[in-house]
Amino acid sequence: MAATLHQIVYISRATAPLSDDAAATLCRAAAERNRGAGITGLLLHDGARFIQAIEGDEAALRALMARITRDPRHHAIGFVSDSPVAARQFGDWGMDYRRVDDIPAAADFLTTVKRALAGVDDPGLLAAFIGFAVIGRGERRRGFVPR
Template sequence: MLHQITYISTARPGLSLSDVEAILARSRRNNRQTGITGLLIFDKVRFLQVIEGRLPDIEATFLRIAVDPRHRAVVRLSQRQIDAREFGQWAMASHVVDEAGSAADLVGQVDALTETLPDPNLRATLRSFARIRGAA
């Protein structure tokens, strides 16, 4: 039985892109060991992440994130049971907006990463997150 958690959080002030790259590297390594797959989007201010796998594994991962001082205001947006992985074998696909990244880049990348997601609500959540930055 697989489960999926989607959450949003605010990055602590001063979090650098190299900090985010370090988070991704460690997440990918840990996720491969525990069988977690998913997607992380970072827009220089907020994280939006989906993690999926066995319930004990994603709950433990979510709890580590919730107490990580690099995250503030961690909010679980959804949790659900899934029949199959929606992020295939991605240990952690990602899109991180760098200093040169534009809102259009974020929207295009997130649209491409979510094109094949079977759940329209999850696809809409991820795509809306990308578009909010463009409207700000």
């Protein structure tokens, strides 16, 4: 029997700011590990929060989530969704890291998020990622940078 395709989407807070070098290292290592496990998805980090959608075999996703929940770079993990899906939304592992410290950068981040989601047709997934970018943009506009 073939494994059921599963998808998990979560949001978490960063315990400390990531340097650009640390973020690049994180992205490369995750992309390689996930490719080997047949996991695809998208990870975004706005300087204070992460949002990630991962999809693949449910057992592989559960193992990955166990590692993520133990990762000291994350806290306050909240699940947006965790369910079987009919089809992959991300053909390749995709990641974007962008530090969003001011309003122009936040607007650019929203544009980047929308571009990264061009091939996604799941309305709930689109809403989660775009909402993530919009909320961060609004927080920065009011002068609040979440830690």
